[in-house]
Amino acid sequence: SSQPSVSPGELSLPSIHPAKSELIVSVGDEIRLLCTDPGFVKWTFEILGQLSEKTNPEWITEKAEATNTGNYTCTNKGGLSSSIYVFVRDPEKLFLIDLPLYGKEENDTLVRCPLTDPEVTNYSLTGCEGKPLPKDLTFVADPKAGITIRNVKREYHRLCLHCSANQKGKSMLSKKFTLKVRA
Known part of the structure; x- marks a missing residue:
């Protein structure tokens, strides 16, 4: 009986x-x-939505910045992958921001303001x-x-909003977003 030519290691997930x-x-670490x-x-x-790649098995960022917050995924030849999500806490920058903000009527839209500190x-x-905010906005x-704003309505057009959170008892606001609604 011929053995399958797959070595046992090839079918396992990469380990991180x-x-x-x-x-x-923390920022600077x-x-x-x-x-x-x-x-x-x-x-x-x-x-x-921004991607960068490295082909070295060790990913080193010497001095972390808030913008190094994100998902790090390792992929192997079998197409299998494992991920780790890294938050880089920066007292000056709680939110990462991606503008502009567009929404389509009756669809959900994502206000892109991920946190650098989950706590x-x-x-x-x-x-x-x-x-x-409008009473019916969820x-x-x-x-x-x-x-994610659920089920965007026409009347939300030009709505001005911030992402907000309480960090160590202080209320923090992101830069402002103005929602542009398309039919």
Whole structure:
């Protein structure tokens, strides 16, 4: 009987050190990630739709910045991958921001303001200059992506809003977003 030509290692997921799904570091600290896999191909870093790649099994960022917050994925020759999400805490920059903000009527839209520190409370949306948000506006918050406004309505056009959160008892606001609604 002929043996299949797949070596046992090829079908397992790459292993990442540190072995956790999330890592929190402070701004200025080192990020050091190691991917161990006999068929290592690459690391991919992604945040706000921006991608970068490295072909060294060790990903080192000597002085972490808020913009190094994101998802780090290691892929092997079999196309299998493992990921770790890194938050880089920066007292000056709680939110990463990606503008502009467009929405389509009756669809959900993502306000792209992922957090650099997951240990905040009350991550939500706030109207500009203290104005309340529309009563019927509902949203879902995800620290790694931002805040999704559900079922955008025509009357939300030109709505001005901030992402907000409480960090160590202080209320923090992102830069402002102005929603442009397309039919």
